[in-house]
Amino acid sequence: MKTALLLSGGMDSTCLAYWRKPDLAITIDYGHRAAEGEIRASAAICQELGIAHKVIRCDLSALGSGDLAGTPADPNAPASEWWPYRNQMLVTIAAMECIKHQIDVLEIGALRTDGFHVDGTPEFVRALNGLLVMQEGGLKLEAPASRFSAEELVRESKTPMDILAWSHSCHVSDYACGYCRGCEKHYVTMKAIGVDAY
Numbered sequence: 187m188k189t190a191l192l193l194s195g196g197m198d199s200t201c202l203a204y205w206r207k208p209d210l211a212i213t214i215d216y217g218h219r220a221a222e223g224e225i226r227a228s229a230a231i232c233q234e235l236g237i238a239h240k241v242i243r244c245d246l247s248a249l250g251s252g253d254l255a256g257t258p259a260d261p262n263a264p265a266s267e268w269w270p271y272r273n274q275m276l277v278t279i280a281a282m283e284c285i286k287h288q289i290d291v292l293e294i295g296a297l298r299t300d301g302f303h304v305d306g307t308p309e310f311v312r313a314l315n316g317l318l319v320m321q322e323g324g325l326k327l328e329a330p331a332s333r334f335s336a337e338e339l340v341r342e343s344k345t346p347m348d349i350l351a352w353s354h355s356c357h358v359s360d361y362a363c364g365y366c367r368g369c370e371k372h373y374v375t376m377k378a379i380g381v382d383a384y
Contacts, residue, residue: 190289192280193239195227197372198295198336200353203231205343206330210238210287212280217247218254218269220368223360230352240283246275253357253366264303267357267367273305277314277327285323292318296329297336308332336371337378347381 193199193211203211213228215221225241232239251260253267260270277294284292300306308329315327331339340350355372356362362369 187291188287188289189291189293190280190284190287191237192276192292192294193228193231194295195224195231195353196295196355196368197350197353197375198297198331198339200227200231200350201339201343201345202293202295202331203235203237204345204349205339206293207235208237208293210240210284210289212283213239213241214276214279215241215243215245216250216272216275216279217245218250219256219358220254220354220356220360223354223356226360227352227354231349234349234352242279242283244279256358265367268303271305273303273310274314277318281318281323281325281327284325289325291326291328293328293330296332297339298333299335336375340375340379 189206189208190210190212191199191202191206191208193203193213195213211228211232213225215225229239247255250269251257252263252269254269259266259268280292296306296311304310311327311329318325318327334342355368357366357368
């Protein structure tokens, strides 16, 4: 069974990389503002863990919205960082790469607490898995951390701080801005596990 992980370099996917030890990690630069920071973090994490790493670049910045794109949020946005159909797009692009490597399962870092966005819910993951499975290649989509919060995932995965420290959660910059929702979640999670990240 060969597995791949959609690795953004954020805290959640970093914990999955350590916990699940995939055969391949895929990081996608889709034209978002924090792309280089995510690639830098992901590359360091994969090198440290001995995971093969593939970076895919496809500039979709003209289709973006909100913090990730550096534009006003779309009227449909449930949060400032919402990018239309982002998880669907990322999974589709990663799945295309998976087929080249004969990957059986693609894993993503959706958490129990991601239900604020529809594309973070178990229902969405099941629906998208159904679309992948019915197509050639038989690739499956799984969200192994879907029963956890971010804090619970850090504890369950037992990710050491020297790995977690590489993670990049900022939505608006290559380096942590300290103010966006991504940075805020990072700090709250670190505090919850007993680390003063400020």
